[in-house]
Amino acid sequence: MSLLEQVRAAAAAKKILPSTLENLEAWIVAGFLPDWALASINELVEAGAWEELDNRFYKQIAFGTGGMRDKTIAARPTAAEVGTPNALGTPAFAAVGCAHMNDFNIARATIGLYRYCARHLLITRGYREEPRLVIAHDVRHFSRHFCELAASIWSQLGGTAFIFDGPRSTPQLSFTVRELKATAGVVITASHNPPADNGFKAYFEDGAQVVSPHAEGIIHEVYSVRMGELTAFLKKDLAKVVVLPTSLDEAYLTALTENIMSAETIRKARPKVVFTPIHGVGGISSVPALTRTGAEVIAVESQWKMDPRFPTVKSPNPENAEALTLALAKAREIGADFVVATDPDCDRMGVAVRDNSGDLVLLTGNQIGALLADFRITRLKELGQLPSRGSTRAAMIKTFVTTPLQDAIGKYHGIKVINTLTGFKFIADKILEWETLLQKELLAQEGIAIDYSATTAAKRAELLLKYSTWFLFGTEESYGYLASDRVRDKDGNAAVLLFTEFVATLKLQGKTVIDALDGLYIKHGFYLEGVINIYYEGASGAAKIKRILESYRATPPKKIGEYDVVRFDDFGVKDFYDADGKQVPKQDLYIVELDNGYTYAVRGSGTEPKIKFYIFANEDVPEPAALPQIKTLTIKTLDALKLAVDADARARAEG
Numbered sequence: 001m002s003l004l005e006q007v008r009a010a011a012a013a014k015k016i017l018p019s020t021l022e023n024l025e026a027w028i029v030a031g032f033l034p035d036w037a038l039a040s041i042n043e044l045v046e047a048g049a050w051e052e053l054d055n056r057f058y059k060q061i062a063f064g065t066g067g068m069r070d071k072t073i074a075a076r077p078t079a080a081e082v083g084t085p086n087a088l089g090t091p092a093f094a095a096v097g098c099a100h101m102n103d104f105n106i107a108r109a110t111i112g113l114y115r116y117c118a119r120h121l122l123i124t125r126g127y128r129e130e131p132r133l134v135i136a137h138d139v140r141h142f143s144r145h146f147c148e149l150a151a152s153i154w155s156q157l158g159g160t161a162f163i164f165d166g167p168r169s170t171p172q173l174s175f176t177v178r179e180l181k182a183t184a185g186v187v188i189t190a191s192h193n194p195p196a197d198n199g200f201k202a203y204f205e206d207g208a209q210v211v212s213p214h215a216e217g218i219i220h221e222v223y224s225v226r227m228g229e230l231t232a233f234l235k236k237d238l239a240k241v242v243v244l245p246t247s248l249d250e251a252y253l254t255a256l257t258e259n260i261m262s263a264e265t266i267r268k269a270r271p272k273v274v275f276t277p278i279h280g281v282g283g284i285s286s287v288p289a290l291t292r293t294g295a296e297v298i299a300v301e302s303q304w305k306m307d308p309r310f311p312t313v314k315s316p317n318p319e320n321a322e323a324l325t326l327a328l329a330k331a332r333e334i335g336a337d338f339v340v341a342t343d344p345d346c347d348r349m350g351v352a353v354r355d356n357s358g359d360l361v362l363l364t365g366n367q368i369g370a371l372l373a374d375f376r377i378t379r380l381k382e383l384g385q386l387p388s389r390g391s392t393r394a395a396m397i398k399t400f401v402t403t404p405l406q407d408a409i410g411k412y413h414g415i416k417v418i419n420t421l422t423g424f425k426f427i428a429d430k431i432l433e434w435e436t437l438l439q440k441e442l443l444a445q446e447g448i449a450i451d452y453s454a455t456t457a458a459k460r461a462e463l464l465l466k467y468s469t470w471f472l473f474g475t476e477e478s479y480g481y482l483a484s485d486r487v488r489d490k491d492g493n494a495a496v497l498l499f500t501e502f503v504a505t506l507k508l509q510g511k512t513v514i515d516a517l518d519g520l521y522i523k524h525g526f527y528l529e530g531v532i533n534i535y536y537e538g539a540s541g542a543a544k545i546k547r548i549l550e551s552y553r554a555t556p557p558k559k560i561g562e563y564d565v566v567r568f569d570d571f572g573v574k575d576f577y578d579a580d581g582k583q584v585p586k587q588d589l590y591i592v593e594l595d596n597g598y599t600y601a602v603r604g605s606g607t608e609p610k611i612k613f614y615i616f617a618n619e620d621v622p623e624p625a626a627l628p629q630i631k632t633l634t635i636k637t638l639d640a641l642k643l644a645v646d647a648d649a650r651a652r653a654e655g
Contacts, residue, residue: 004028024053027098031231033096040078043079057098063222067201068200069200070099078096111233113184113202113221114153116221130159133161134162135173136169136176150186156237162180170347171491172493173489178488180248182205186202209425262379265505266500270294271296272335273296273338275299277341277344278342279313280346282346338352339352342496348478350363365480370475371517372498375498377413401476404527412523423476441468477614522621535610544654545604551652560600561645566594600615617637
């Protein structure tokens with residue numbers, strides 16, 4: 001039997017899903033697959049690896065508002081794919097399959113993005129103009145190859161593609177799109193996902209990940225690309241691709257200084273920092289920036305080499321304590337003030353700090369974000385840049401699933417707090433909204449326009465306070481922070497600088513970070529957060545996640561553990577508005593309030609095969625002496641609630 005006949009027979013015998021048959025037929029018949037890809041499919045069919053074929057072909061890879069992300073190395077690689085791996089273990093070819101990250105899906109995404117950008121320029125300019133694309137990549141398997149392939153395709157289509165000479169961080173991509181006034185940007189990364197994964201994140205001309213209406217337009221164009229069109233683009237041609245000069249690196253380093261309010265503080269305190277990029281790109285910009293401030297930086301040598309296997313950790317994620325084990329050991333050995341870790345593409349940052357007994361303790365993303373927000377706002381007031389009473393024309397932005405402690409901090413300081421859906425693209429969209437309003441008001445009231453990025457930070461702040469809203473700080477609980485609007489995505493490099501200044505300030509005052517954190521609790525109440533991640537892999541796992549999400553909408557919980565549900569908010573059905581009165585986009589996000597005042601949120605991950613539950617606890621602190629006991633009781637209550645939420649979710653997954 002031919003390959004197609006064998007696949008059809010397997011479907012008839014219910015060995016593969018109907019969607020798998022449909023997608024396999026489409027790919028085989030389209031005629032674009034090279035010999036190695038057909039050999040891979042044939043190998044799996046001959047071996048009767050039907051579950052593997054389902055996982056590769058049960059769906060089209062989702063190209064969402066942030067792009068796409070999935071495995072480049074399959075759970076069961078074929079001999080044709082593995083070929084002769086390179087020195088770092090990268091196979092000869094990325095895993096074939098419409099649900100996986102490979103040359104074919106990269107090509108389709110790039111063509112679709114190009115066509116949307118070309119049409120956008122024609123509509124907005126009124127004449128044809130070649131789209132300009134900046135592409136960056138991290139250290140993962142196939143990252144450089146995917147970067148060059150996308151650049152080759154873009155230039156073959158008629159646009160100008162800019163790439164760096166090697167790996168760079170995601171925030172530097174965002175900055176460079178704005179600096180070059182490019183039409184769009186792409187970063188090849190899967191952030192902190194497992195080593196087998198990679199991704200394609202799309203950015204628009206404002207330097208932020210695409211949002212509505214551009215997102216829907218790009219998605220439509222990507223899905224409109226016929227697979228048979230790909231053949232002409234699968235061979236790389238870099239003749240017209242532009243490699244960016246190192247002056248762009250220097251420009252980004254200079255822009256990072258906007259995140260520091262007093263460089264002199266760092267020079268005086270000279271904090272000793274142990275830094276690990278966890279085999280990623282963090283050392284490229286973070287360390288030079290830190291060194292320029294006068295901080296003493298000690299590298300974790302065993303994690304310094306860029307390596308797509310991330311060989312010294314179970315997960316290259318600074319959210320996980322295990323990823324900082326080597327850095328903590330180094331800090332204890334040399335007596336460092338604190339530890340900093342960034343994820344592989346350096347958009348996230350995790351830290352460990354000294355407590356009052358001198359031990360090193362890890363902070364959560366919620367704690368780091370609250371501390372940095374309060375520190376930045378307080379210092380801006382002390383420096384006279386922000387009125388002491390605050391201003392409704394100054395704002396911090398956070399996601400709905402980030403600690404409500406930040407809402408309390410914003411209220412205390414007299415500034416606006418905007419809550420957004422999860423994803424820094426929504427934070428960036430608010431910043432763009434305020435930038436656009438500023439330009440509109442300047443033109444209407446003064447008859448002028450400014451080059452926003454070329455205007456100094458101080459001048460931008462002055463104008464925004466007068467005509468629009470000044471962005472002070474942005475946070476999402478998953479270790480993402482942003483303090484300067486020169487970048488439009490979370491910035492691990494900038495966060496490293498800001499946190500170093502924070503520690504240096506406390507050091508000169510004879511205080512610890514834990515002192516500062518307890519100070520927030522005494523002032524605003526004790527806030528504690530918990531996260532549950534439930535992973536379900538493959539086609540069957542996707543069905544379980546879907547069941548949980550759909551069941552919450554169809555049959556919301558009435559009771560969780562010993563607590564009654566007193567409120568249920570469905571963001572996919574109800575209308576919600578932010579503090580500016582702008583409607584929040586619909587999304588499958590649920591927030592549940594219990595009768596003890598605790599809440600939890602439910603959402604599916606947009607980047608990994610999991611569903612996430614975010615639990616929020618809050619207790620009043622009547623006096624400082626009561627804080628230790630309140631912490632203990634809250635932790636106990638939160639742990640019990642996590643077990644109840646988890647049990648309910650797993651029951652819903654089974655239907």
